Amino acid sequence: DAKTTQPNSMESNEEEPVHLPCNHSTISGTDYIHWYRQLPSQGPEYVIHGLTSNVNNRMASLAIAEDRKSSTLILHRATLRDAAVYYCILRDEGTYKYIFGTGTRLKVLA
Amino acid sequence: DAGVIQSPRHEVTEMGQEVTLRCKPISGHDYLFWYRQTMMRGLELLIYFNNNVPIDDSGMPEDRFSAKMPNASFSTLKIQPSEPRDSAVYFCASSPRTAANYGYTFGSGTRLTVV
Numbered sequence: 001d002a003k004t005t006q007p008n009s010m011e012s013n014e015e016e017p018v019h020l021p022c023n024h025s026t027i028s029g030t031d032y033i034h035w036y037r038q039l040p041s042q043g044p045e046y047v048i049h050g051l052t053s054n055v056n057n058r059m060a061s062l063a064i065a066e067d068r069k070s071s072t073l074i075l076h077r078a079t080l081r082d083a084a085v086y087y088c089i090l091r092d093e094g095t096y097k098y099i100f101g102t103g104t105r106l107k108v109l110a
Numbered sequence: 111d112a113g114v115i116q117s118p119r120h121e122v123t124e125m126g127q128e129v130t131l132r133c134k135p136i137s138g139h140d141y142l143f144w145y146r147q148t149m150m151r152g153l154e155l156l157i158y159f160n161n162n163v164p165i166d167d168s169g170m171p172e173d174r175f176s177a178k179m180p181n182a183s184f185s186t187l188k189i190q191p192s193e194p195r196d197s198a199v200y201f202c203a204s205s206p207r208t209a210a211n212y213g214y215t216f217g218s219g220t221r222l223t224v225v
Contacts, residue, residue, distance in 0.1 A: 043216030096208035
């Protein structure tokens with residue numbers, strides 16, 4: 001399974017945009033990029049996924065580099081409720097498992 | 111939709127006792143997954159079902175662990191006998207498919223403490 005690298009922690013001020021980076025230099029052509037987040041005392045929550053093109057949904061945006069070796073999850077206006085651990089995960093069509101890494105712990109400052 | 115429902119939320123038991131964790135997946139989801147989360151090992155897949163049939167149980171740590179899915183709306187994970195090293199948060203997740211372009215819905219988990 002291709003691996004991802006994320007910073008251990010990040011901080012952001014409330015109401016400001018947050019850019020969470022993820023490096024995946026060994027990504028293959030069939031790997032989808034998935035993002036989940038885990039709020040305190042909750043299970044992981046699906047955020048967004050993409051293959052090649054940038055993606056937007058009600059929760060966030062996903063910006064994928066042209067060479068697909070990195071991606072960035074964008075929270076447009078961070079709120080205190082966005083404080084969580086964010087996981088960047090690669091999945092290909094042959095994999096039903098999520099291989100969760102250690103993720104990025106996001107702290108949002110009021 | 112109530113989401114994936116797990117019970118109990120917290121369980122404290124003594125070593126050697128039997129523990130049963132329960133999960134109700136989202137209606138219409140054909141796939142059900144059991145994960146375990148610990149500080150040391152992170153989130154690990156234990157077993158998954160498709161249409162109530164166990165497909166891959168290679169993540170089940172040992173014979174003390176067993177999982178069943180008697181119908182589409184209910185699954186159990188049983189540990190017998192329990193040991194302190196089984197202490198973890200156990201998550202159930204469901205999905206209508208396992209395609210890589212689809213996400214899973216996780217429950218809130220059961221925090222198990224074996225003393």
